[in-house]
Amino acid sequence: MQELYLCLSIPEEHFSPSGKELNPSVIIKGLLSDEAKLGRNTLLFSPGIFEAKEVFYKDSNDSWKHVNSKGMSLDFNFFTNKHHQLSNDSYKWLSQVIPMAEEKTNDLHPFICIVPKESEMIIYHHMAVGKRGSLYVAYEWLSPIHKLQEPEQVVNAIEVSKEKWKVARRSFNNNCWYTKWRSDVEIERKYTFTKPVDTWVLIQKLYHSILSGELNEFVPEFNDEFQVWDFENYMFEILEPQHKRGYVSFIPQSNGLMTVKQKNFEEDAEIRSETITAHVKLALDEIEEYAKSFGQVRALPHYRRKRFDVNLESLKTGNVYGIFFDLCRPIGDEVEGNALFQCEVEYIRSRVMAPVHEVMEEYEKVCSFTKEFLLNQKIEFNEGYYSKLSYLRDYTKKFKQKEHIL
Secondary structure, three states, rough: EEEEEEEEEEEHHOOOOOOOOOOOOOOOOEEEOOEEEEEEOEEOOOOOEEEEEEEEOOOOOOOOOEOOOOOOEOOOOOOHHHHHHHHHHHHHHHHHHHOHHHHHHHHOEEEEEEEEEOOOOEEEEEEEOOOOEEEEEEEEOOOOOOOOOHHHHOOOOOOOHHHHHHHHHHHOOOOOOEEOOOOOOOEEEEEEEEOOOOOOHHHHHHHHHOOOOOOEEEEEOOOOOEEEEEEEEEEEEEEEEEHHHHEEEEEEEEOEEEEEEEEEEOOOOOEEEEEEEEEEEEOOHHHHHHHHHOOEEEEOOOEEEEEEEEEEEEOOEEEEEEEEEEEEEEEEOOEEEEEEEOOOOOOEEOOOOOOOHHHHHHHHHHHHHHHHHHOOOOOOEEEEOHHHHHHHHHHHHOOOOOOOHH
């Protein structure tokens, strides 16, 4: 079991511009269960994983006092009814062991938690809540010489981390915690199935394998783990000029606007330049003229794309990857053998309070996991970078469709 310190404060005090934002009102020392999802970057604080051992609080003279706990299972999540029940029991117990008005005790929240390890001491900040609990992201890694035995030492460690906290603080808002390594490119590997498959059955099996922990140090991406897509795509291959070769495609949005996606590449590859622009004011009958602004283009068969996604997040680095199962079918063609069935692995983004790292190393790990999963399903596939552009080119050749060059 891992020792952990929860540092509780009142929200107004924690975020107030008084210079004392990080000073906790209560510190709870306890143990994380071995089942806890804990990594160097991320801690998933799910129900029932923390057992309080000691509670430290300040008295009326601003001096630290402490009481021993009987090993209370402490919870503070508040997303589901079960969370509320467990949290209410925990806060009721807390109001009984410290001399603080119950209504004030109920306002306390552990914005900061500290995990002391032999090699380093990691300081995490609360980031988001969801059905799986609360997510914490590390913003400082201190030398282990900062021993934690007394509450003053906990407060000192927090004070040492203050400059890093000030930098990270701007990212404590919804979705601001995401960044991306090489935001101008996509990194993607494809597994193209040689025969039609049931993509829905496959994504369900893959999803449950991730839930069961088969990919070590990864969890489903917090609050964004499973997605279903179904949309039409209108693609134009860019023929000239040479430096713009690739394609531009148009995806109608539900609000009447358009998403425009441009990818530049001479041949199918793992890393490609990508630009995506959403909410473009553009009607369907205007896309040909818009496509010509990129150069000489040719229209390809428009198609329908049905996609099931599982996103997974590294506890070690905060890197997020997607595993997608695709079914692409030219509109009007219901022949199953003419459709494209694929699985894709892609680096998506990173949830970090520090520089992004190990993107490609973990990408290879996710690719290997995906490939092994497909092999275990006894599915025939070709591993590579076969793009939607190549698929539509091949489809056009197969049926000897007349080129529509604009």
